[in-house]
Amino acid sequence: MDAVEIEAPIVGVTVYPDRARVTRLGGTRLAAGEHRIRIAPLPLGLRRDSLRVGGRGAATVLGVDVTTHRQARSADRQVSELERRRRALAEDLAEADDAYEIEAERGQFLARLAERAGGTYARALAAGDAAPTDVAAFADSVAGQLTDSRTRRRGLARRRTELTDELAAVERQLQATKGKRKPDRLAAEVTVSVDVDDAELELELTYLVDGARWQPSYDLRLVDETVTLTWFGLVSQDTGEDWPECELQLSTARPAVATAVPELSPWYLDRVRPVPPRVLPATMVGGMPPPPPAPAGAPPATGRAAFAGPPPPMMQASVAEVEQGVAAATYRPARPIAVPADGSAHRATVAVLELPARLDHVTVPLRAPEAHLRATVRNTSAHTLLPGPAAVFHGADFVATTRLPVWAPGEETELALGVDDRLRVERKLGRRSDTRATLGSTRRREVEYRISVANHTPRPATVEVRDQLPVSRDDGVSVREATLVPPPAERTELGELTWRLRLGPGESGEITMGFRVEIAKGVDLAGWRE
Template identity: 75%
Template sequence: MDTVEIDAPVAGVTVYPDRARVTRRGRVRLTAGDHRVRVAPLPLGLRRDSIRVGGRGAVTVLGVDVAAWRQPRSTDAQVVELERRRRELADELAEVGDTDAIEDQRGEFLTRLAERAGGTYARALATGDAAPADVAAFTDSVSGQLAESRARRRGLARRRTELAEELAAVDRELDAARGKREPDRLAAEVSVSVDADDTEVELELTYLVDGARWTPSYDLRLVEDTMTVTWFGLVSQGTGEDWPECELQLSTARPAAASGVPELSPWYLDRLRPEPPMVVSAASFGGVVPPPAPGAAPAARP
């Protein structure tokens, strides 16, 4: 059984107060035989027992499985760009650290060179082997190089602080997109059987996913004696999948994750049976027989 990838974008979303029902639709042409159609990626918060499959075409749906779809990194464009920027910042931060270490070694070398050269020049001046101008030129050269090295180190320290702050901001954005950052996703694998070659199949996949909600909001405005009430819904979601422009509905229901078969209470039906007439004894009237109903024949005395 071969596996066929299908592009099934989000076609509609129904948002509930604590979750959402997502509908995806896609088309694919299949040859005769059995196939496994994969719809991916799906969010990790998908409720596996809520997935339903429908569609159109001369095809029989044999079943649907939900499997993990392993990826080396996230496929979300926002997360990919943030991770790329984070790698650039980390590399530049490491480069600044290496340059600062080199400047530190340079400063130590110049300091030791100045200390050793000081004694040598002092003896040379005492013996007349060195001129004071040569000593002054050497001292000025070493001092200038030390000053430049320390200035570069101060600039590197400022750059390190800027890079650390920008890196922290990128990390915060990645934390906010935590659902999108996860590289692993779920995939729905629909097993189908096709009777004829070159058959166009339209599949519709629906599922419940956590991490979505909506809340009502009201705006009341009173102008003189007229009050205007505006109602709208605020939708938010952190499911890890994008909802492009599609049919969006809001619902106050709270659907169950799975529709189980309820236990039914039996109803018993029978024909109507008239109740027998009530027999009243004379003792019930203190031994006195009640008078007969109008039009009834008098009872025979014993």
């Protein structure tokens, strides 16, 4: 029974985070009886156990087989054209290489000829057998030919460079289409039993393919106290087949440099403990092995940004329709999108959300004299936002990048929006004193810090100031509070202190933090810092 091959173009694609479901639709007319229908070509990355066939018409599907067609070359038109271009460039480059080598040998021949003829002409001139004009004419002829040869070699060298660059560009294009370069293809052979003559059948073929993905990315634009969140879906694929403009859906289902506020770590004080000598194993020969590298911490890099005035009116963005399922959501972009199998990302707008925000500032002057603008935002939409990178804008100005976590409806999250240079922060050591131990007494070290915050913005600002007291881990070292003005709003057992200052435009606030460390006699203090 011969197979009837029909065209079944792609009419829909549902993209998951790590794969895609492709839908093809084709039709034909058949007489009554049993027939085999072939749908090809299909990509090699097709998951055979995911292939499903349905449709409409007076027929019954008896079975579906997936077969492999071996081919000498890829049947994809883009790949075929690129490979033809690569072969032509390779031939041109080989011809240029041959011509360059021939011209080089010609130049060497002329140089040897001139060298040997020089001695012959010298002897002929001495014997009176040659005239000086003959020698000059020969020399001019050889020099002219050498000049022409070297000119041609330079031209051939330029041609070789141009061909090499063109060939490299074609190779890069072929590399981008690596999924389509494999010559072999799959085919679905559907066996049907047709009930009536001249029956019109419509077949729908669906299957899963690997090598496709979509990832979320976001724009966060702060204007006054509203954050406009634009959610994009970045779709890319290298499945081996191009997706034409069709119904594209993005599903959250899974079949089967960031700007951050510095964090405080506990500040421990302890006695100096002697390190016991290390005993070498009997099997070790030579010196000690190198100690493991100590972890190095550094405060995160921060960017500086200036607020901009009100941005111009924004164009309206077309957003996707959403269909909420039990455990996932499916988004349908407003317009069809073509996605070639070259791995490049194609962006579709999923949603644009206007979210209310509470703004304040956070500073950790112990780490850096900077105030970070922070927005506490509630997700008032019905969307569960997936984790992904976000670009932060103040009005029309780009100021930072951050990363959003999973953000459920009704949930609040804190967004770091960059450094606000209009709040000036300073932390200074105001006083330090040490007392020596007398017989049977302890030593004391007392310090006092002053933290000042100035608001140079045109509006009131709430500033959260974080600092810390040291924490003792030894009975011979004790820490006593001396001065905390004003009292902190929050404190933890690990010595972290939090103040909240409310400053009007042009106002300043000051915090005084003092403490005393008592060290028992005979104890050497470890972990101290100014």
